[in-house]
Amino acid sequence: SYELTQPPSVSVSPGQTVSITCSGDKLGDKYASWYQQKPGQSPVLVIYQDKKRSSGLPERFSGSNSGNTATLTISGTQALDEADYYCQTWDSSTVVFGGGTKLTVL
Amino acid sequence: EVQLLESGGGLVQPGGSLRLSCAASGFTLSSYAMGWVRQAPKKGLEWVSTVNSNGGSIYYAGSVKGRFTISRDISENTLYLHLNSLRAEDTAVYFCAKDCSTTGTTCAFDIWGQGTMVAVSS
Numbered sequence: 001s002y003e004l005t006q007p008p009s010v011s012v013s014p015g016q017t018v019s020i021t022c023s024g025d026k027l028g029d030k031y032a033s034w035y036q037q038k039p040g041q042s043p044v045l046v047i048y049q050d051k052k053r054s055s056g057l058p059e060r061f062s063g064s065n066s067g068n069t070a071t072l073t074i075s076g077t078q079a080l081d082e083a084d085y086y087c088q089t090w091d092s093s094t095v096v097f098g099g100g101t102k103l104t105v106l
Numbered sequence: 107e108v109q110l111l112e113s114g115g116g117l118v119q120p121g122g123s124l125r126l127s128c129a130a131s132g133f134t135l136s137s138y139a140m141g142w143v144r145q146a147p148k149k150g151l152e153w154v155s156t157v158n159s160n161g162g163s164i165y166y167a168g169s170v171k172g173r174f175t176i177s178r179d180i181s182e183n184t185l186y187l188h189l190n191s192l193r194a195e196d197t198a199v200y201f202c203a204k205d206c207s208t209t210g211t212t213c214a215f216d217i218w219g220q221g222t223m224v225a226v227s228s
Contacts, residue, residue: 001168033214035151042201042221043143043151048214086151090211093165095141095153 002091004098011104012077020101022070022087032070033088034063036081037100043086047072079105108132108217110202115222122192122226128185128202128219136160136180139210142187144198145221154200155187159208170196192226199223 005023012018022032032050035043045054047063050070060075070089074081082105087098114126126142141156155176156165164176175188185202199221207213 031212031214035215037151042218043215044218045206045214045216048206048216049212054216084150088151088153088214093211094167095143095156095165095210097143097151097153100150 002089002094002096004087004089004096006085006087006098006101008099009102009104011106012074013106014077014079016077017073017075018077018103020072020074020085020087020103022072022098023068024070024089024096025068027068027070027089028066030065030089030091032063032065034070034072035086035088036083037086038083046085074103077105081105108204110204110217110219112200112202112219112222115200115224117225117227118192119228120193120226124189124192124224126187126189126200126202126222126224128187130183130185130204133204134180135178135183135185137208139205139207139213140176140178140185141203141205141210141215142176142185143201143203143215143218144196144224145201146195146198149198152198156205156210157185158210163209165210189224192224194226197224197226 050065142154203215204217
């Protein structure tokens with residue numbers, strides 16, 4: 001079965017740029033999406049179809065997908081961006097989620 | 107406003123059954139694919155099932171295939187998930203989610219409900 005691999009945790013200082021990666025075999029040939037989930041809340045769509053920003057999301061969130069890696073980049077990271085981030089794709093009639101990355105804003 | 111409201115969760119014994127409901131408002135189920143995603147305590151997201159906009163294509167995760175059934179009542183604008191032969195490992199918060207496409211295979215889950223908790227224990 002298809003797998004998506006994310007780093008368990010990433011940290012960033014406020015105001016800096018951070019990238020969260022998601023790796024999968026030939027992921028660049030598929031669409032990748034990203035979700036943000038804060039403690040006790042439902043997931044929120046951040047990026048879909050590799051680089052489209054979900055309605056209402058700040059422009060500091062951007063996405064890319066090429067080769068075997070999709071990347072979520074947050075520019076000018078703010079404290080409120082601290083959350084778990086999950087990548088997702090579709091493969092062989094199956095929705096696949098990555099294991100999630102905990103973003104800490106120090 | 108587009109909203110999803112789940113209900114039907116609870117405590118059930120292993121081998122038992124449950125029906126989860128997801129009432130949609132602000133859009134019609136027949137216009138979008140819909141899905142269920144679960145999250146075990148302190149774990150990541152796990153996709154459960156997706157149905158496309160016309161109900162003609164249904165997909166299940168291998169872990170629930172043959173035990174769970176997704177269905178819709180278009181007249182009530184409600185999505186369901188029927189859970190049978192429940193196991194301890196099915197314990198999770200179950201979210202329903204709207205896809206931003208009709209197929210469920212090319213877009214993403216753009217609207218999520220608040221989730222309903224299912225606990226399987228004797």
